[in-house]
Amino acid sequence: MKYYIIAGEASGDLHGSNLMKALKDDDSNAEFRFWGGDLMLHESENIRKHYKEMAFMGFVEVVVNLRKILSNLSDCKHDLLENRPDALILVDFPGFNLKIAEFAKRNGIKVYYYISPKVWAWNQKRVLKIKKVVDHMFCILPFEVSFYDKWGMKVDYVGNPLLDAISNYSFNTDFKSQNNLDDRPIVALLPGSRKQEIERLLPEMIKMIDHFPENQFVIAGAPTFTADYYDQYKHGANVPVVFNQTYDLLKNSEAAIVASGTATLETALLNVPQVVVYKGNPLSIAIAKLLVKIKYISLVNLIAEKTVVKELIQDDCNEKALNAELDLILNDVTYRSKMLQNYAELHSLMGEPGASERTAKLIIDYLEMDQ
Structure with a gap:
């Protein structure tokens, strides 16, 4: 399968890299193209753009950097159509990723969202848009399942990937x-x-x-x-x-x-x-x-x-x-x-570690069902 992954900040790079490892374990033919960082680069050399060119924090900062953001969006859309993956996997980073999700859905690309946007924090009506443009949502916070359920959207709770990162880490005793x-x-x-x-x-x-x-x-x-x-x-x-x-x-x-x-x-x-x-x-x-x-x-x-x-x-x-x-x-x-x-x-x-593995398995299962 061809996977196109977009992570726009350091935490997304961490979770994206662990998901890539899990996908490779379950799919020996996995091919990746991604927007991310150094950790994801350890899993594949096929990086399109580093997150340091994407991460802008705050309403004012977004306005100041609007030209760069619009350029990144245009670049990403063009690249998606050129490479047409079996699955577009979006990792958090909602300001950018929800726009890409809408574009992908419109162009017949399956959209999988790993780590929900924090729609429960503000402008909750964004869930209505998410329902239209995201095929499958994988949540990492326990309370998100009931939140989405109130809006009539079924999501998968996979546990938290930080538990994976910590449990897999080899601590340095020196x-x-x-x-x-x-x-x-x-x-x-x-x-x-x-x-x-x-x-x-x-x-x-x-x-x-x-x-x-x-x-x-x-x-x-x-x-x-x-x-x-x-x-x-x-x-x-x-x-x-x-x-x-x-x-x-x-x-x-x-x-x-x-x-x-x-x-x-x-x-x-x-x-x-x-x-x-x-x-x-x-x-x-x-x-x-x-x-x-x-x-x-x-x-x-x-x-x-x-x-x-x-x-x-x-x-x-x-x-x-x-x-x-x-x-x-x-x-x-x-x-x-x-x-x-x-x-x-x-x-x-x-809960327990294993979020990356659970998410990878669900993505592959959903892809097989959708074929």
């Missing part, structure tokens, strides 16, 4: 020594993978160094940047940056400060107490407040349907608030234990 880290407890800094996230969040994170001299702080670097890029936000502080070792970093950390996104759930699944932070363009945030219909921004709290981790958003993401929360996480035994107890409940809600 992580500290190989990265020249000392014996002080580590606080991991995960400022995100996009430029806008890093430039807004990392300066606030770095301020914590003076408040917690008994800890060492380590930055999880995004693969699309170099170590030199992070220097401008360190203000002379000696803060190591590690690349492609985020799970090892978290595994060796006492606490973490994490940009809202997939990384918050990864941190919880690795049982690292955390504080979640987010800062966006003020206009984008103002628009989001009018549109978004959810109580939380972190996946941890959304899945648990309660406050498990503290969320410091926009103006609340400041030195004083961050210092107070990190102090609780590191030094208040009761507070820390409660968070870890809630993490255990989260593990139960998430």
